[in-house]
Each structure stands twice: as structure tokens, then as C-alpha cells.
Amino acid sequence: MKGDFLHPITHMPRSVGLAASALALVTASPVAAREGRIDMPSQPLAQALRSLADGTGVNILFAPDAVAGLQSRPVRDARSARDAARAMIGKAKLDVFADASGTLVIRRRTETAQARPNARPIKYAALPQAVSDARPAVPLPPQAAESIDDIVVTATRREERLQDVPLAVTAINGVELRQSAIQDVTQLRFVAPALQVTPSSFGNSVPGYTIRAQRLQESLITQDPSVVVYFAEVAQMRPHGTNQALYDLGSVEVLKGPQGTLFGRSTTGGAILINPARPIFETEGFASVTLGNYDLRSFTGMLNVPLGETLAVRAAGKITRRDGFYRNAFNGLRTDGERTENARLSLLWEPSDRFTSNTVGSYYHENSPGSSFRLQYIRPGSSADTPALRAALALQQANGLDFVNNDLQPYAKVKVYTLSNTSALELGEHTLKNIIGYRKVDSDIALDYDGTTQVFFHTRNTLQTTQFSNELQLYGKLFDDRIDYIVGLFYFREKGRDIQYSVLGGTRVNDGLGRNISYSAYSQLGYRLTDTLKLTAGLRYTRDERDNQSRNLLNGNCRLRNSDGTTPVPCVKDYSTHFSSPSWLVSLDYKPSRDLLFYLSHRRGYRSGGWNLRANLPGEQVPFRPETVYDVELGFKADLLDRKLRINAALYNQWYNDIQRNVNFGTPVQTVILNAARARIWGGEVEATAHPTDWLELRGAFAYVHPRYRSFNGLSLGDLSANRFSQAPARTVNASARVSLPISPDMGEAGVRLSYYHQSKIQLADINGFAEPGYGTLEAGANWNHIGGSPFDLSLFAKNLTNRRYVTSGVVIYSSSGTQTVQIGQPRTYGMELRYNFGRAAR
Structure with a gap:
């Protein structure tokens, strides 16, 4: 033998x-x-x-x-x-x-x-190619407190341990998303400090993303976002449809601060990376049903099948139906409901140990009762200060925030198609990688911005866009791993039409046909000065080309003007411009042991300029310039007490220049985008995870941000530098505890969870109205996986246990037309999920 x-x-x-x-x-x-x-x-x-x-x-x-x-x-x-x-x-x-x-x-x-x-x-914690939200195998009873698992992230465009990355990153794997009952991107703010995800001015179907106080106030095809969502490594430049369900994922990563060096679309605020679970070479799957109040019915399924030794396919989908939270008193119909379908198909081809190719296609469809608005304030002496609107405001105040009385029934119809392929060829210690992506968006959203039965401010927005991108990378290590490097080329092209129909001081049409092209080349190199000290430097150079064809009408009449004051015939103006800018990163990190990292970094971020979709007069028909951010970040990451305690913290200071801001002025009101401001932003975040015993897990996070304008030119509104940044609470806190129940492994794995989130007050718009107070919400959940040794899992969840009413977002034209209207957060919701696992997912 x-x-x-x-x-x-x-x-x-x-x-x-x-x-x-x-x-x-x-x-x-x-x-x-x-x-x-x-x-x-x-x-x-x-x-x-x-x-x-x-x-x-x-x-x-x-x-x-x-x-x-x-x-x-x-x-x-x-x-x-x-x-x-x-x-x-x-x-x-x-x-x-x-x-x-x-x-x-x-x-x-x-x-x-x-x-x-x-x-x-x-347990392969958060490894994107190996982990889905399937329940991991039940571990043997631990004899002592469990150590905290390593989390692998792709924040540097290659797989690294979270604790080795000298950047502020929050990572959540698929298992944690499911245990926390996080079902869409708006709920990520409950687990990721410094991140805010709330409805934009276009409602729940078009989320607005804020990281470290930086946010795009309104999504237009002529303006790039401050925070970009990446799905399967492809930038999703328009936020329409990014609120789709978080199901069958490998991980979600939140990268904080400028991301201009390694990511294709330079952003000044940060990036959110959503990594779908990749196919594996084993048969597995699950089917689940979720039921809850407001007649919630949701069905999710996944099937993974190997097709031989080199090919594997993974199909997943989710269908959700939920009645609206509120009933519109005007017509008796529900608002703020959900009716969505999601589907995804992934194909992994690994003909050898050196080559992999992963293709992901997804589809999202929404046809939901849209977001409702409530009138909150009227400015005395404004055009909104009429007896009818004053009576509507009194009725709203008498009935509270649950009361909806919109004469325009809101709706949201969105379709999104995506297709991407990521292929990698290993060449010894080097890897050649290509990422190709396509995305198509078709959106039609109607909203009652005045929040009353009066026809004061109504809107309907339609958006049709297609985008294509390709990125080629080469990365690896040299000189016995002393140097690691990555070089790349990136191309992006987007074309679409953005039309806003509105009623405000007349009937308006703002129609823009946009084309956005971006080219960039980048390189980043890390050099180990010693076994514990590493210097990293990266540079990216980007060229953006922005074209726009505009048609603007008021009461059927052309609002556009030529330089000589005449009206163009036909009512169309063409604009074209380009911008170029470098972005960079320099960082030094010190790692005295595997469980301790200190780092200091400096970055320059860049966000492209563009055109005013609503420009009419020659003075408005000029491009707004790119904005830039310079930052310094100091941080540490520590695994302590034999990896029973993890603490990650970062302090930062940002200098924010040529800030792009929406400014409302004139009669009838006009909105333009200007490089109106300069600002300084400083703050910090700390995240902690503790496993004091084998049955208890504690998590907590705190974020503080202090943004202040150094200047803010509001044109006819004068100096606006006293205004506060919108959707930027100074303080956010989240905390949670999970208790594993003492049952035999033969009976499965059970636990209960309690979590709390709090944020301080916020402003809703760049030009401030009235501040909205801070609030806190409480959530609870319980799960029993592998019930009695069976392949069934049962989960219970309850959100906003105290049924707190709070404002999430709104439309503020208080300084111009005289109103502030708001959207409110979800009321108390609860429900249960029953899930059947088979194959590898059942082990």
C-alpha cells in the first residue's frame, strides 16, 4: 500500500x-x-x-x-x-x-x-467566483469563538483580501445579504457607512447614490453620475433599473472616494460593484417563495448545471408583486407598489486552467404604481401661494404623511437589457483580461411633483439609451512578486434620447438627443520597498466627447434662441464639445503583520463636463466643465484577538472644484447646470465586526461627513455658499447582533438577528429648502436553515418595526416657484421566505 x-x-x-x-x-x-x-x-x-x-x-x-x-x-x-x-x-x-x-x-x-x-x-467568504447566496454547508459545532472569515474583493481590479486593500471598502457577500433581508440597492445604506441610496427626483425606479456627500442631483443623459454602479464589471451609466432585486449574488462592494485610476468611468464620489454569482462545475439550485404584508408575493429560483468538464450554465430569476403602500385619495388607486420581473443567464467556459470566459445576460422589467409626493411647504408670495394650493397644504398637514392626494396617478415603466463577457488568459504570472458590455434602457415615468389635486407641477420623463464598452487589461507580478502592475485601455459609447414633458408655468418639452464617447488609458504599479512597506502609483488619462441635439418648447412655442436673438427653424440646436483630464493615485501602505495594515493615499478624481439639456438662451448654451476632486485618505485595517475582532477605519479630506450644480431661476422657471461651486469635504468612517463567542456576532459602523462650500454662485439668487450638501447626513450609525441558536447540527442551523440604523437631518436639494429631520429604524429577523436536516430553509423578517415615518427625498423649487414636496420611506413591513435547496446548495 x-x-x-x-x-x-x-x-x-x-x-x-x-x-x-x-x-x-x-x-x-x-x-x-x-x-x-x-x-x-x-x-x-x-x-x-x-x-x-x-x-x-x-x-x-x-x-x-x-x-x-x-x-x-x-x-x-x-x-x-x-x-x-x-x-x-x-x-x-x-x-x-x-x-x-x-x-x-x-x-x-x-x-x-x-x-x-x-x-x-x-467557507469561501465573499469570493465572487465561488459564492452565491446559497446557504453554506452547516459547520461542525465550534469549540471556541469563530474567527472572522477573509473577504476577497476586486476593488483593485484583481482578487485580494479586503484586509490587504489600502482603500476604504465595504464588502457584503451573498450570504450576508440574504441573512440581512437586503432585497434591493436602496437597503444597502443600512450596512454600508457613508453610502446613501434613496429615490431620486424620478422616484423609486431611478435611485440616487451618495458616497461621502457626493451625488448627482438629477439623472440626465447629458451629465455623468458622481457614483457609478458596476454590474458584472460593466458600468451602468444611467441609474434607471439599478434598483432591481439583489438575488443570487457573489458579493456587493462599496468603494469610497475618487475612483479615477482603475475604473472605466471616472467618478468623484465612489463606485458600487455588484458581482453576480458565477456558474460552478456542480449541480445546484434553489426555489423560494416570499410572502408578506401589503400582499407581498415574490418567487426566486436558481439552477446551476455543468455541461461537461469545461462548460457550466447558471440561470436565475425573481418575480415580485406587492401592493402599493398608500392609497391615492384622488382616485382610490394604490401608489408606491412593486411589480417587477428579473432574469439572468450566465455561461462559464473554462477550456483549460489558463483561460476562463464568463458571459452574463440579464433582463429587468418594471410596471409599477409609481412614487407619490406630498406637498410640505409653500413660499409666501410665490406663484404657488394660491388659495387652492394653500387649501391642499392644509389638507395634507391635517392627514399626515400617509395621506396621498395626487391628481396625476404616478407610474413607472422600465425595461433594461444587459449583456457582458469577461475573459481572462493566464500567461504565467501575468493575466490578459477583456471586459465587454452592452446595456439598453427604456424608461417611462410619470410623477405628480406638486403632490396635490391641482395642476401646478406635473412631469413625465422618457429615456431610451444604449451603451457599449470594452476594456482590455494586462496585470501580473514581476521580480519575485516585488512588483505588481496593471495596464489597460478603455472605450465607452452611449447614445440616447431624454425627453422631459412637464407642466410648470405652462406646458414644457425638453428634448435631448445625446451621444457620449469616452477613451482612456491607465496604468498602476505597486512596488514593495520592504517586506512590510509598499508604494503604489497609478495614472489614467481620459478624453470625453459630448454631443447633444436639443429641442425645447413652452406652450408649443420654441424657446431656443440663436446668438442674434432669433428663433431657429426648425426648433433644433446642435452642440458638440470634448474634455480631457488626468486622474491619479499615490499610496503608501505599511503591513507589519498579516492582520494589520496602515495606509496613506492621495487621489485625483474627474467627472466629465457636458451640456444643459434645458438650455434656451445663448448664455445657457455653453457646456459646463468637468469637476475634480483631490483627496487624502488615512486608514487602518486590523484583525485582533486571534481574528475575533475586526476594525477598519478611514479619515479623509477632499478638495472639490468646479462643482456641477443645478440652479433654478427666472419666470417662467428655468433650470441650468453650472460649475457654480468649490467645497471642502472631510470626515471618516469606522466599521467593526466581533465574534466574542461561537454563538454571537456583533457588527457596528459609524460615518461622519462635513461638507462645506467655499463658494457657490447662484446667479440671480446671489451667494449660496451657506447652503448644505443635499442627501448628506452628517452622521450615520448602523449596528446589528446575530445570535446562533444552540441546536444540534443534525437539526440544521438557526439564528436570530436585530439591527438598528440612524441618520441625522438632511437637505433634499442643492439649493436648500427646509431640512428634513433625522430618524432611526429597527429591523429583526430569524432563520432556520436545513430544517431538521432537510433541504428546506425558513426565514422571517420585519423592517421598520416601530413604523417610523420619515422623508427620503423630494423636489425642492422653493426659492423659485415656491414649493417643497417629499417622498417618504417604507412603513413597517414583515414576511417570511421558504426556500428549497438542491444539489451543492443543499449541503
């Missing part, structure tokens, strides 16, 4: 003997170790496993033919044999298992677990 093994066995657990004829238990050559860390060079995988076993004293079991011909990945700073094995295997089609004795088992993904009856999968 000895000849069947790669190395002589000095000791053999009894369970190993069952497979002795086909498996190898190894202990061999030495491993370089520094302060308890494991470093290993690239070498044949079988040899690497032998060295790891000998150097750590951990038994490692594998079939020789499973690793034959494979080369290990270099290992640096691994804390345990488990981490080192995962690192050296890399993207090879192998899984790592551990049994109760601590033996590590390496096997092909397509093999069954029967080779080791007592083996269990190691």
Missing part, C-alpha cells in the same frame, strides 16, 4: 485508510515562515502540497492524478495551511475540504464528497 502514496506515511487517521489506494497523505519539504506567516514560491502543485504539509504539520489528502501537471500559485503571508492551500490552488478546478480531524482534502470539483464522508467544505 505504501507505493500508492506520493510520500511515506508516518501517521494515518483511520478515515484515511478507506481511500488509501487512490489518495495521498503527504508530509514533506520545508516552508518559509515569517512571524507565523507562510510564504511559498510557485512550483509543481503536488510538491507544494508536500511542502505545506511538512512545514505546518497539517495532514493533506489528495488524489495524485487530480493535481498532476498543475503549477501552484505563489503564496505570500498566508496565516494558515487552509489559506495557503486556497492561495496555491488559485483558479484550478479543485476544492478544499476539511474533516473533523483537521485533515485538508483536495479534490476535483466534479467529484462527489463520498470519497471523504466526514469532510465539509471550507
